[in-house]
Amino acid sequence: MIEMHEDAAMYALISLMALGTISVIALVVSWFKTSLRRATSLSIFVLSLVSFGLVAKTGYLGGQIRHTEISVGAIQYNARGGEKDDD
Template sequence: MNGAHLHLLLNHTPILGSLFGLLLLLVAVVRRQETLINAGLVALVVAALLTIPTQLTGEGAEEVVEDRPGVTHALIHEHEEAAELSLWVMEATGALALVSLLARRRTAARAPLFTYLTLAGAIVSFGLLARTGNLGGQIMHPEARPGFVQPAEAEHDED
């Protein structure tokens, strides 16, 4: 197993984990179900933790693919920049989720505020992580790049 393979095994977990936590927390807040709120917060803490190994395997993936045909430094750089921002926002969301869990356990007056802040962070985190995943997919999949034209379609266009 090389660095790219390991990164590919991990890279969907932060995206799907943040989406799961976001949806669970959103439904729980709307329904005002304490148990589900706690479950959504825990899911976001776990998603934040899973983001770390995904980020750490990115450099190894870059080393494997950087010299392949069609892979450009610009594509890799844009993905790296997006990944770094996503990491920090997801970690902040995970920290907020942890603070919210602790506040809820102590029945602190500000517990709902922390929960709503966590929900907002989860929305932003998921959006950034989804964008990062899309940019990562474009590195090895030209069909995912904006403006991509199928070679067969290009030949027909010339006729």
């Protein structure tokens, strides 16, 4: 399970680095070529959606590692605690 989380994190990191790089390139290009603004904005938007999905999947997989109560076959204990009063 940890390996799946690590793999997802690597893909998320790569997509975020690509998003940052393309954003800087788009900023520089928009200063010189105003005709390319629409194309670069669209590519940044699409890549940001992909990056969001990858980061969300990474967080979900990390939550499964930590929160064993939501995994299949987890043992449910009685949540009531405290002292038993026999009056």
